[in-house]
Amino acid sequence: MTFNKRKLSQVCAGALLAGGLVVSIAPAVAATAAGTLIKNLATVTYEDSAGNQYSAQSNEAVITVKQVYEAELSSDSTKTATAGQIAYIQHTLTNNGNGTDTYTLTATNDGSIVDDLNAGSVKVYRDLNGNGLVDAGEPEVSSVTLAAGDSAELVIAVAVPSSAATGDELGVILTATSTNGTVTDASPSKGTDTLDGTNQDLITVSGDAVLNYTKSAVLNAATNQITYTLTITNTGNRAATDVNIYDAIPVDNAGTPMTLVSTSAAGLLTANGDTLPAAATLDETALNIDLNNDGDKTDAALAGISGIDASIAPNQTVSVNMVVQYDPATFNNNAIPGSAGDIIKNTAWLTADLDGNPGTTEEPIPTNPTQTVLPQNYGVNTADTGENNGAADTTNNGQDDDALNNTQLVTQAPVGSSALFLVDVTNNGSGTDTFELLIARGDFPAGTTFTIWNEAGTVQITDTNNEGGVDTGPLASGATKTFMVKAQLPSTTSGDNGGAGFTATVTATSATDPAVSPASDTTNLKLAEITASGVDLTDSADGATPGVNVDDLGATPYTINDGTNPGARPTFSGTVGGEVEIPFYIDNDSGSADSFKLYAGGSDGTTLGTLPAGWTVEFYATDGSGNRTGAPITTTPSLPAGTTDKKYIAVVTISADPAQAAADYGTVDTNADGDGDQLISIRVLSSATGASDIMMDAVDVAPLRQVALTPPGSDQIQAGGSVDYTHTLDNTGNTEETLELSAANPGTTAGWNNTIMVDTTGDGVPDKAASQLAPGDVVYGKDNSGSIVPVAWTDSDNDGNPEVTLPAGVSLAVTPIVFAPSDAAPGEINTLTVTATNMDTDTDGAGPDTAGPNASVEDISTVILGQVRLVKTVAYDAGCDGMADGAFAANLSTQVAPGECAIWNIVAENQGDTNALNVIVRDNVPTYTTYKAGSLKYALGSAALAARTDVVDSDNAEQVSGTVSFFAGTGSTATAGGTLLPGQTATVQFSTKVD
Structure with a gap:
């Protein structure tokens, strides 16, 4: 039999080409991860009758992203096999949801079709290396657990009966189910049975040549190369002749x-008459094959390789390798900028004469598809703008900078004012990243406070990733975002710092x-001069003897390495989310060659168990220099008898969740540093002989001691009045921390005071003053899962300031209330500093731990004759119809799934006794969401909410580039705010859809 094709020379123009195809299947834009906290606060600006300008922030409103469950199983297939053969059929299960899910797997004979015989057995295996075969150490599975976006390569092993006759057909069916959602059949039209959750395979028994093929891909991230290996074995009864091999090279969007x-x-x-594989231009029209899986057969000039094996005899195996390289800075094959996360799928094709009959034509044979996910590179650049808008440099507008020199210059700012700096942050990595922004005060005067805003300086930036600090939000690869830093100067210092000016730094660090x-990268913020008060009108390989167990596990309690020689190898050190390489060596002490399965587990010192939650271990072979190489392995190759010191490396990945990577495991202190270490066991097992051995190592996770107290606040206050702020004290590290809470707000006018409120009922709402609590009382916080956690109230140093001990991952709601004296002057600024001081002791127990993490947050209150307050809440809108499906709340308990909406409600109230003029309420569309067009609504006083247009036109609301603005009050226009009378309110709303 021959294929209906032209000669190779007619369809493949030999050439040196720069690439190779692809089935470069691009993933859809990933949904926001389940559990993500989406936070948002609004800003109001207004004036008094004298023209003084004021601004205030709302409370922070929060929604939590709900988990959605989506998965797909691909695809139905056909296969040729011989009687008595084990046929291997590959399928791929992909979690397309936004959180981890578990899938139940079954494979059976297919009773829904008419076929000729049943399989002797049908089993499902996890294809760890993706080569389409069941290799030693690859497990039979009945379920798999996949994180969001992850895929599992599966292989069905089907035992074809030896009694099968040529032409017999055998059907099997693979079923994948989730208790939480539907698994979609990705086959065209949902396959033969048109049902979700199933893939159906049809095996035809042949007495001719049968080509079994496996395709694998190995990524070398260090060289940006992918090695594709195609292995072909003739398991049939006659030679396969004229075997043509075609493989196209992956391409990007361009x-x-x-x-x-x-x-x-x-x-x-x-x-032997074979044509070795070489670069070629492949013509789909001549071959009548869709080589790049783009849905057509019309591409006449695809870069790829081709080769011909003139004859593959029964039981003969041949293989072809292709190595391709990509540029991570430019390669991109989907809608998400950057190469990181790009999924590269590749399928080779075979044509051959299988029955020796030139009068028949066989269909081309596709190999199993390989899937490679490109890794992410990280980089960031911060820079000054080098922008001078031509205005006098005495104008404090952030645009005094004259040159790109990594120093953003402001020539002067008045004492007590806010100096404005613009900083550009660019993602130089290959994928989307978020960057934590940290400002160091440098030699700015004591009392200077820094806040970070959007480029226009109208909306304060907050924490989008729940890491406890201000961040950029997600930045696409290559994207630049400009931020405004406001330095609120104290009213006590002026001058030019001896001619040197004042310099702070802003650092952006990849999260x-x-x-x-x-x-990370850092840019200087320089203020040349603080002008004095006045008026200014501005806008061991061991060589062991065979048979001697040198590193015996020993009896309990276990120690590391060697029960007879504890501490022969030191404890390994690791960090939260980091990798630890544990080298180990294998001696084959048997008298014959053998291979060994590799296992890893954990231990509490007395029993052997599984790895701790969130930890993984992968094993690697090593190269001639002893460094790990290639893809992860689950079993060694066959080691000759008497082999000694064969080196392998176990790569331990520590959980990125600090709560799962405790610095003190409280089990065994293997390095005598005072905290418990995580024991890691490594086991080898021979399937042939049952020979096995276990050794123990330990990983000492470095303390990640960090606490956060956020967010900073600013608001107005009347003389004799009060204002409250909302903060969260969060232990974001991996150690337990004891923190003493204190607050101080001394003012220019005597009589400023404050009190701190905490939650004593467990409902998440601070309800009682801390000063009213006694040691031993209980307050309530939350852990990372949202569960309520009781926290004891103590006072170890008897200074009257309360102390709380927070386990890793636990947070505490703190609400300070600021009280102004009745004679406070309009315009007076008061700064409340809430401080969490670490009260843990040094390792010697002799005194306070000066290295312990502390946290503080500042709330700035400005005295005014009248004041406008903002209260922000949010409600769930499942159908995105603009109607709330539940009550509004500051911290919404109902989770919102990607594709569903949240309605953000802001109430501005004039709580003063004078008119507030030119009132404008602004808000940014929250990170991880998209603005819902046509959702602006506005109402003054008790009037019903009425729709407003998104565009800048004649009404008093607009949405421009992700910022919503409402011009509120009586007499407001399309460009200016109106007047809010004392006691009057304005209510505004807009909606966003969770990405």
Whole structure:
């Protein structure tokens, strides 16, 4: 039999090409992860009758992203096999939801079709290396658990009966189910049975040549190369002749292929009439094959490789290798900027004469698809703007900078004012990243406070990733975002600092880079002069003897390495989210060659168990230099008898969740540093002989001691009045921390005071003054899952300031209330500093731990004759119809799924006794959401909410580039705010859809 095709020379123009195809299947834009906290606060600006300008922030409104469950199983297939053969059929299960889910797997004979016989057995295996075969150490599975976006390669092993006759058909069905949602059948039209959750495979028994093929892909992130290996075995009863091999090279969105680095083959000889694989231009129209899986057969010039094996005899195996390289800075094959996360799928094709009959035509044979996910590189650049808008440099508008020199210059700002700096942050990594923003005061005067705003300076930036600090929000690869830093200067210091000016620094640090020192960059903020008060009108390999168990596990309690020689190898040190490489060596003490399965587990010192939650271990072979190489392995190759010191490396990945990577495991202190270490067991097992051994190592996770007290606040207050602020004290590290809470707000006018409120009922609402509590009383916080956690109230140093001991991952709601004296002057600024001081002791127990993490937050209150307050709440809108499906709340208990909406409600109230003029309420569309067009609503006083247009037109609301603005009050226009009378309110709303 022959294929209806032209000669190879007619369809493949030999050439040196720079790439190789693809089935570059791009993933859909990922949904926001389940459990993400979406936070948002609004800002109001207004004036008094004298023209003084004021601004205030609302409370922070929060929604939690709900988990959605979506998955797909691909795909139905056909296969040829011989009688008595084990046929392997590959399928892929992908979690397309936004959180982890578990799937139940079953594989059986297919009773829904008419076929000729049943399989002797049908089993499902996890194909860990994606080569389409069941390799030693790959487990049989009945369920798999996948994180959001992850895929599992599965192999069905079907035992074809030896009694099968040529032409017999055998059907099997793979079923995947989730208790939480539907698993979609990704086959065209949902496959043969048109049902979700199933893939159906049809095996035809042949007495001719049968080509079994496996395709694998190995990524080398260090060189940005992918090595594709195609292995072909003839398991049939006659030779397969004229075997043509085609493989296209992955391309990006622009159609540019990866660079072809090399080709090689095993089993192909030119002396036998074979054509070795080489670069070629492939013509789909001539071959009548959709080589790049784009849905057509019309591409006439695809970069790829081709080769011909003139004859593959029964039981003969040949293989072909193709190495391609990509540029992580430019390669991109989906709608998400950057190469990180790009999924590269590749399928090779075979054509062959399988029955020796030139009068029949066989269909082309696709190999199993391989899937490679490109890794992320990390980088960030912060810079000054180098922008001078031409106005006098005495104008405090953030635009005095004259040159790109990594120093953002402001020439002067009045004492007690806010100096404005603009800073650009650019994501130089290959994928979307979020950057934590940290400002160091430097030599700015004591009492200077820094806040970070959007470029226009109208909306204060907050914490979008729940890491406890201000951040940029997600930035796409190559994207630049400009931020305004406001330095609120104290009213006590002026001058030019002896001619040197005042310099602070802003640092942007990658929040997702797992490195010990994540990618970061710093830019200087320089204020040349603080002008004095006045008026200014501005706008061991061991060589062991075989048979001697040197590193015996020993009896309990277990210690590391060697029960007879504890401490022969030191404890390994690791960090939260980091990797630890544990080298180990294998001696084959048997008299024959053997291979060994590799296992890893954990231990509490007395029993052996599984790895701790969130931890993983992968095993690697090593190269000639002893460094890990290739893809992860689950079993060693066959080691000759008497092999000694064969080196492998176990790569332990510590959980990125600090609560799952405790610095003190409280089990065994293997390095005598005062805290417990996590024991890691490594086990080898021979399937052939049952020979096994276990050794113990330990990982000492470095303390990640960090606490956060957020967010900072600013508001107005009347003389003799009060204002409250909302904060969260959060232990974001991996150690237990004891913190003493204190607050101080001395003012220019005597009589300023404050009190701190905490939750004593467990409902999440601070209800009692801390000063009313006694040691031993209980307050309530929350852990990372949202569960209520009781926290004891103590006072170890008897100074009257309360102390709380927060386990890792636990947070406490804190609400300070500021009280102004009745004779406070209009315009007076009071700063309340709430401080959480670490009360833990040094390791010697002799005194306070000066290295312990502390946290503080500042709330700035400005005395005014009248004041406008903002209260922000949010409600759930499942159908995005603009109607709330429940009550509004500051911290919404109902979770919102991607694709569902949240309605943000802001009430501005004039709580003063004079008119508030030119009232404007602004808000940014929250990170991880998209503005819902046409959702602006406005009402004054008790009037019903009425719709407003999004565009800048004649009404008093607009949405421009992610910022919503409402011009509120009586007499408001499309460009200016109106008047709020004392006691009067204005209510505004807008909606966003969770991404």
